Amino acid sequence: MNPIRHFRARYGASPLHLVGHLLAFGVAAFALDQIFSGGDIEQLLAWYIGFALLHDLVLIPLYTGVDRLFRGIVGRLPASGPGAIRLVNHVRVPALISGVLLLIYLPLITRVGNHTFRFYSGHNVEGYLRNWLLITAALFLGSAAVYGVRVVRPAHRHPPVKPVSGDGGG
Amino acid sequence: MSRLQQIRDRLEEPPPGPFRPRFWRSPLRGPWLTSFLGTLLAPGIVIMFLTGLISQWSYRPALGRNATTPVSDTIPALFHLPASWPSWDYAVTQGIHVTLGLMLIPLLLAKLWSVIPKLFQWPAVRSAAAAIERAAILLLVGSVLVEFVTGTLDVEYFYPWHFDFYTIHYYGALVFFSAFLLHLFVKLPTVRHAYRERGVLKPLLDDLEHTRPEPHEATGLAPLEPSAPTISRRGLLATVGGASLAVLAVQVGQVIGGPLRRTALLAARGRVYGTGPNDFPITTTASSARITTAETGAGWRLKLMAGDREISLTRDQLMAMPQHDATLTLTCVEGWSTTQHWRGVPLSALRDMVGASADDVVEVESVQTQGPFRHITLASDQVAASDALLALCVNGVDLSPDHGYPARVIVPGAPGVHNTKWVGTMRFSSV
Numbered sequence: 259m260n261p262i263r264h265f266r267a268r269y270g271a272s273p274l275h276l277v278g279h280l281l282a283f284g285v286a287a288f289a290l291d292q293i294f295s296g297g298d299i300e301q302l303l304a305w306y307i308g309f310a311l312l313h314d315l316v317l318i319p320l321y322t323g324v325d326r327l328f329r330g331i332v333g334r335l336p337a338s339g340p341g342a343i344r345l346v347n348h349v350r351v352p353a354l355i356s357g358v359l360l361l362i363y364l365p366l367i368t369r370v371g372n373h374t375f376r377f378y379s380g381h382n383v384e385g386y387l388r389n390w391l392l393i394t395a396a397l398f399l400g401s402a403a404v405y406g407v408r409v410v411r412p413a414h415r416h417p418p419v420k421p422v423s424g425d426g427g428g
Numbered sequence: 429m430s431r432l433q434q435i436r437d438r439l440e441e442p443p444p445g446p447f448r449p450r451f452w453r454s455p456l457r458g459p460w461l462t463s464f465l466g467t468l469l470a471p472g473i474v475i476m477f478l479t480g481l482i483s484q485w486s487y488r489p490a491l492g493r494n495a496t497t498p499v500s501d502t503i504p505a506l507f508h509l510p511a512s513w514p515s516w517d518y519a520v521t522q523g524i525h526v527t528l529g530l531m532l533i534p535l536l537l538a539k540l541w542s543v544i545p546k547l548f549q550w551p552a553v554r555s556a557a558a559a560i561e562r563a564a565i566l567l568l569v570g571s572v573l574v575e576f577v578t579g580t581l582d583v584e585y586f587y588p589w590h591f592d593f594y595t596i597h598y599y600g601a602l603v604f605f606s607a608f609l610l611h612l613f614v615k616l617p618t619v620r621h622a623y624r625e626r627g628v629l630k631p632l633l634d635d636l637e638h639t640r641p642e643p644h645e646a647t648g649l650a651p652l653e654p655s656a657p658t659i660s661r662r663g664l665l666a667t668v669g670g671a672s673l674a675v676l677a678v679q680v681g682q683v684i685g686g687p688l689r690r691t692a693l694l695a696a697r698g699r700v701y702g703t704g705p706n707d708f709p710i711t712t713t714a715s716s717a718r719i720t721t722a723e724t725g726a727g728w729r730l731k732l733m734a735g736d737r738e739i740s741l742t743r744d745q746l747m748a749m750p751q752h753d754a755t756l757t758l759t760c761v762e763g764w765s766t767t768q769h770w771r772g773v774p775l776s777a778l779r780d781m782v783g784a785s786a787d788d789v790v791e792v793e794s795v796q797t798q799g800p801f802r803h804i805t806l807a808s809d810q811v812a813a814s815d816a817l818l819a820l821c822v823n824g825v826d827l828s829p830d831h832g833y834p835a836r837v838i839v840p841g842a843p844g845v846h847n848t849k850w851v852g853t854m855r856f857s858s859v
Binding site: 268269270271275276278279281282283285286288289290292293301302305306307309310313314318322329343346347350351354355358359361362363365366367370371374375377378379380381383384385386389390392393397 | 497498530534588589699701713
């Protein structure tokens with residue numbers, strides 16, 4: 259067996275795979291060293307791991323759970339079938355967009371950085387919650403309008419399809 | 429069966445919950461979706477990295493005390509925005525960096541959602557290569573979250589940690605970008621295979637009726653037991669695109685400024701506080717910088733130094749010198765800009781007055797006693813630029829104290845903090 263195949267059999271991939279990974283880990287080690295010389299390594303690692311865990315173990319279960327719940331509710335409504343799917347999406351889409359905006363702008367909406375903001379701008383953090391609520395309302399209204407149009411206009415009737423199972427997805 | 433064999437078999441069986449393939453039900457997940465989301469994200473990441481580097485280099489970190497990170501030439505400056513270019517060049521690059529960065533967040537969230545089953549893949553370690561790959565993925569996901577979270581919190585002025593933003597964001601970018609390049613290299617065969625199997629854009633033609641799950645296979649992304657689809661893949665992508673557009677809509681007004689600023693409903697610098705000549709956004713008020721009227725009143729002098737020559741000028745003397753007018757855009761590293769009409773003495777005139785050479789750099793020192801940017805160094809090309817000014821007036825009136833009265837520097841293409849306010853001393857020297 260030539261050396262490369264021998265390596266593959268033991269390691270699980272080509273030597274280039276290992277070299278590439280070691281390079282990336284090297285860059286990471288260098289970067290950590292630079293950051294360390296300027297700050298608090300324990301705090302940094304805690305935040306780093308914290309972000310990853312918060313996202314994977316809190317955020318994702320949260321929005322998939324809410325989505326599942328909502329689909330379950332809509333699935334049980336009398337008009338199940340393609341109509342139910344459409345309603346789900348007309349609530350999902352504005353909810354997702356509004357939720358993402360909330361996530362991105364959470365510090366301004368909750369005014370947590372007010373002290374720093376005052377320092378830099380001379381003004382208070384104001385009006386973000388109101389603006390986000392207005393935007394959310396506009397998104398839902400827009401979605402309701404589109405839903406109304408789709409329900410009312412002469413339909414392209416969908417061919418008969420089996421009702422949607424209400425407990426799917428994740 | 430031996431005891432050891434029994435234990436081995438037990439360990440091979442995945443623990444209950446997300447570790448079992450049946451747990452993941454969405455019919456949209458699969459190699460194609462992840463490949464496509466990655467294909468959309470990749471050019472965005474490259475643009476982020478380049479605009480980020482351009483911003484770092486525009487601080488001219490090799491000069492004086494300009495370096496904002498421990499090693500100022502980790503990636504040596506290949507390029508800096510010339511001061512002779514239009515003053516809105518930095519507004520464009522940094523506006524793109526912040527706005528695109530925020531717009532990529534919905535796409536990033538979708539990508540992470542599409543690969544979450546892999547976090548719980550069982551057995552955890554199949555081979556040395558697989559173990560190392562999982563460590564690299566941890567690095568990739570951790571560093572992308574660090575980059576996006578530190579960047580987002582910075583532009584919203586929220587700093588819940590003690591480490592320096594510049595340091596963590598810059599070195600985090602190095603870690604992330606190298607992990608990203610490695611990830612591209614490792615996943616290229618998977619992406620090619622997915623596109624060959626299903627086409628690159630073909631799945632976008634499927635409406636909800638025609639949406640089919642991908643077969644469960646080696647990648648482990650496609651579900652073993654998919655539920656019926658409730659939204660098509662193109663519907664999902666349209667939603668993600670809609671979220672990005674929503675971010676653009678509430679954010680871009682603070683980059684363009686002027687009448688559009690008010691449209692930036694959720695951006696940190698989207699508010700307009702007045703229509704007067706001094707009512708444009710500021711970073712650091714006079715009181716925050718602890719500037720006293722004693723320091724900036726009639727007793728204030730601009731000290732120019734070169735070699736052993738020193739000249740002191742009062743504000744009236746500066747006003748009596750030939751003035752230059754320029755409409756210039758000031759851009760902060762947080763991605764917002766403001767364009768105003770400035771009037772003052774060109775920096776080159778001050779340089780010539782004190783007898784410094786055209787190749788000299790100048791260390792500008794503010795009257796403020798604290799603050800990381802109270803001394804900055806400007807390069808010779810920045811001094812020589814015809815629109816680089818020691819500004820005394822804005823929009824036809826004197827600068828207000830918050831805007832740097834009695835005098836501030838304005839240099840096209842320099843980040844906001846290098847446009848020193850409440851200037852006290854300008855010391856010219858050879859590099």
